[in-house]
Amino acid sequence: MRLLRVAALTCALYCSLVLGGKGESEEDLRLEAKKTFKENVEPFVKQYCTRCHGGGRAKANVNLEVDLKAPGRGVAFLHWKKAVANVKVHDMPPEDAAKQPSKEERLQFIEWIDQLKYLSPVNPGPFVIRRLSTTEYGNTLRDLYGVDPSIAAPLPEEVLGEGYLNSISPMQSELFLDLANRVVEQVVAPEGKRATDVQRRLFGKKTRKEEEYQYAAREVARNLARDAYRRPPTKTELDVLMDVFGLAQTEGLDYTASLAMMLKAVLISPQFLFITPSTEISAEQEIVPLDDHQLASRLSYLLWASPPDTKLSTLADQGKLHHPKILRAQIKRLLKHPRARALFDGFGAQWLRVTDLRRQVFDPELFPQMTVQMREAMTDEPRLLFENIVQKNHRVIRFIDCDYTYVNEPLANLYGIKKHIRGPRMRRIQLDNPNRGGILGMSATLAATSFPNRTSPVRRGVWVLEQVLGERIPPPPPDIPELKDKEHPDVKGLTLRQRTEAHTSDPTCATCHRVLDPIGFGLENFDAIGRWREENHEGTPIDSAGELPSGETFSSPAELKNLLKTREPELARNLTERFMAYALGRHLEGYDEVVIDQLMARIAEDDYRAQTILTEVITSYLFTHRAVEKIL
């Protein structure tokens, strides 16, 4: 029965996806893409690329000849993406190549490669079981057992990104056991002492007759496991816990201590430490929808970094959560909750690249302002803006074009805001200075792109293109020296702009820097920690002439913001892609782009609103399904 339901659901979802954005079926698009590859991409690549990127000794191990044969393959996909990025900025073919494509040819190539996605088979990607992150682990202990989430602090710091959260080292296991012991110590009162509230909730009444132990313990086990495993435990799982109970009894522990041992076993079990599916998959399935409990966990950890609450759990138990209407309503509910702050801490801060601001190094002599409190306020400013835009479901352009912001006294002083603002409390203020406001006019993002002792127009340029507009900038070649220090005899007396220009005059550098640097220079009125300035340290006036790759010019942050106002579709797509990658815990490729295209059509219809983006991603085929490797 269950299998049938699953199959029917997969089919229904698949059929609803078959119609693409323009009314063409995915199959039509696939055929068209195949044709484009044969007739257009192949001649282009053979003419301009394969002399180096082909044959037995392909440069940089990128063999486009091989990639032409199976253009939709994962690694080929990566190569094409890289090719587009390089061709776009004229980094490839190299300057000394025999033939250079015309500007039109370059643009066409970029367009053709965009069709590549249609060659990828329908696939939501795997959702391999993953361990809770340190934050999620701490929050889970808080929600279930009322302990302070900082209990998780001894766990090693984590790198986010695919694969990392799957692994678990001996040290981590030791710590998990140690932490389980601490939780039990906090929750279960020592013998003879009054039971704690949590203990009473978990273990029920204390005094029982010995002949009832087994039955009562099994009930306790069932409840412990339901909460901690975030799904109903199987019979075998209960048997294991009862084994532990039995072990404790044999070793002479009393009833309560035996239950405590069982709790400890729960806390070190993989079902607690990992998000695991609740249903077995059968051998012939390749793509399955997430079961409702898995969906509840994935959703709740995504938006709250916490386990599902009672409401979500109940919906999962009833098998209702995957219904689109119900799922949408739950997303809305979760976003309203204060716990949704986790969305900024986990996703927003990463998107804006401000996660490390708290410990980023600044030269203490040049920037004594960068105290712990200041960094705190600086990080709070984009968070409050992010939360407001999400809560009020504003258009995402408000991230750029925004006439209010959040400051406290130190931050207001840093900005030179004259209004009467006292104390450490962050509050919303209306701005009359068009240079401030939005992510381009706040110290958090401006400081995050700076060096310890100066601004980096190059990094700011990259930041605007990548974080705001979602472009891909090819990495700099190896072996490049850092910019010469201003004290260096060769460059003494030159401004940062002049030094940067001298540094990037080399033709191989110039191709990219022509694109990057003018954006950053347009923001030079902001110093390395985001203060406004008219002249640099040496007293030379700031030359803030800037230019976008499109050729549009600007000379102040306000003007840059005005130009970017027209780029809302790019900003929205960038945010959608980043959020999707974050939600799935992996990089996007192939078929993912087809889905993103479909989402973008609906998101555009709703004026690029923040909640729409979040909701479309979460209800998408990619988030609600997973591919499974066949069991051998």
Added chain:
Amino acid sequence: MNTTEALHALDRRSFLRGVGVTLALPLMDSFASAATLAKPPVRLAFMYMPHGVIMDQFWPSNQETFLNAPPPIIQSLQPVIDQCLMMKGISGVPIAPFNGAPHALELSTWLTGRLPDADSRDRINISISADQIMANYVGAQTLLPSLELATMPQTWKENQEGLHEGYYNHCSFRSPTQPVPAETDPRNVLNRLFGKRGKDAKTSQTNPLDRKMLDRVLEGARDLRRTLARGDQEKLDEYLDSVRSVERRIAAIESRQQEAALEKNGVRPSRRHATDSAPIEVKIPEGDKRSDYMKVMCDLTVLAFQTDTTRVSTYVGSRPNGASYPELGFSNQHHSQTHYGSDQEKIRKVAAINQFNVDQYAYMVRKMSTLKEGEGTLLDNCIMMWGSGLEDGDKHKRENLPFIIAGKGGGSIKTGHFLTDIHGNQGDLLTTLLSCAGIPLDRSIGIATKQINEMKA
């Protein structure tokens, strides 16, 4: 743990194949009859500094200057230089197709001797590292299979060439897909070494009953495994493997406690000589001076080796990017100075950072040379390697990686030499080191093609 239980434990251990490692059989030798004093085991440590060295201040010009007037960066090794070995001509792993990721790869290729898998670069997929290969063979005989230390958190965020960020900060990999996080808090390390926690460090962190409880949990995890898809099963295997090592640790602590009890009654454990030095004292420093901090991590390594708590360790003294050295009188970050070109000021600063790092290493090996163990010193029975994943941070060269090896490895290493005409690579070096540490290898490490026989005694 009695013998029957030990054998039972072995059976359970041997079922694990998913992670592609060979698990060694633990020799329950800590209570071997005291009639014959066992030869102390060989222990192996790796200590890392990123971004290469200022070459003309690091490499001796010849054997003579190596012994009598070592260059500035390695000067602090002078008192034990006859117990050191240096070799020129060990090349690093060529990094194409990741040419744009010289720093993301210097640490992660260092002990694996190979590149990440290009097709799945956005996740961790490289190779088991040399230290973890050793841990698989000898780890079961000690309280901790291996020890991983670092001076700073491993969370540098930069995505070079689309490579997973974890490559930036990790040198140890338990399997191709499992980076091993390092411990950065010396207090936690001390707790791990002695199984205690709390301010007074009197409450034992481990409870013999926990081992039996974990046994049941593992049993249950195996039931869960049967219901999972293949990719999930592999992940669960890593969990099983990791929990099993906790079980083993608890068993080891139990036997250590028994050992201590026996010692009280005048029975000396098999491995210890009457003349062996007492375990060193470790003081956790207050404040945040980098040298104090690094010294205590070095002390902890010495203590772990001296008490045979583990036989293999890694210490990422600093990771690529992000580190600064205010003690040296400047606030620049390490990396920002390494593209020095002809800038003398930057060269001076990089050389000072190099020397600073070698000084901490020298502190460690000099201390080891004063500690008696068996017929000689602790250092005699260890192999302590210091090195970097780049030759030179300016041009990202990797033809002559800088290495220093201290310790005779129980008589397996030819110390007191500066060998200039070596032709080998990082994989060759790692393969040779493991061979000197007595690890039987069924295949070479990474890009290795041979062993470097010139360094063997």
